[in-house]
Amino acid sequence: MIFETRCAGCDTPGGAICTVCRFALLGRAPRHHDGHDGGVIAALAFTGRARDVVIGLKYRNRRAVGRHLAGLVVNRVVETGAHQGLDVVTWAPTSPRRRRERGFDQGELLARTVARQLGLPCRRLLERDTGPSQTGRSRAERLRGPRFRARPELGGRRVLVVDDVVTTGATLQAAGAALASRGAEPVLAAVAATPERRPANVVELRARRSHAA
Numbered sequence: 001m002i003f004e005t006r007c008a009g010c011d012t013p014g015g016a017i018c019t020v021c022r023f024a025l026l027g028r029a030p031r032h033h034d035g036h037d038g039g040v041i042a043a044l045a046f047t048g049r050a051r052d053v054v055i056g057l058k059y060r061n062r063r064a065v066g067r068h069l070a071g072l073v074v075n076r077v078v079e080t081g082a083h084q085g086l087d088v089v090t091w092a093p094t095s096p097r098r099r100r101e102r103g104f105d106q107g108e109l110l111a112r113t114v115a116r117q118l119g120l121p122c123r124r125l126l127e128r129d130t131g132p133s134q135t136g137r138s139r140a141e142r143l144r145g146p147r148f149r150a151r152p153e154l155g156g157r158r159v160l161v162v163d164d165v166v167t168t169g170a171t172l173q174a175a176g177a178a179l180a181s182r183g184a185e186p187v188l189a190a191v192a193a194t195p196e197r198r199p200a201n202v203v204e205l206r207a208r209r210s211h212a213a
């Protein structure tokens with residue numbers, strides 16, 4: 001019973017995130033864009049342990065893992081100075097089917113925690129246009145991404161959209177466009193993780209890991 005909780009990243013019994021995973025995440029910022037990826041502020045590269053922890057959020061220790069990842073997002077946002085002058089935090093709602101399957105919306109959980117840590121209100125400003133879910137669509141359709149409607153009027157409001165992981169960027173682009181169409185200005189985006197594409201970084205991270213081992 002003592003070891004009921006297992007690490008979301010590596011399945012080690014003990015805490016919601018074990019010490020090894022916690023430290024691994026600290027060094028996993030996506031370095032190839034200094035935390036910015038096409039205007040998206042990212043806390044982590046979506047590789048290795050960071051990837052395991054973000055995926056673990058779906059299945060295990062949601063509250064604790066969400067809090068931890070949100071803390072990393074907040075640190076990154078504050079580092080970039082993007083938190084200054086923000087009015088409200090929101091998220092791009094997942095499809096109703098996925099929400100039903102998981103019982104919660106990962107983006108919403110992160111957005112609410114990030115907002116609380118930044119001392120900002122979190123509001124549901126986006127509605128997803130209903131259509132086939134991301135997984136049931138062709139690659140071309142997925143690249144076009146989901147469509148969102150924003151409400152209410154957001155004239156001059158400075159909005160931060162929070163998400164768990166950015167893959168094609170289509171979701172955040174669609175969310176940003178919907179918010180901007182209602183007058184939000186600027187729309188910033190922050191995510192827990194973004195894919196790391198540059199081979200040089202892979203080599204570097206591998207070297208660091210073997211050094212650590």
Ligand SMILES: [Zn+2]
Nearest residue numbers: 007010018021
């Ligand atoms: Zn672990």
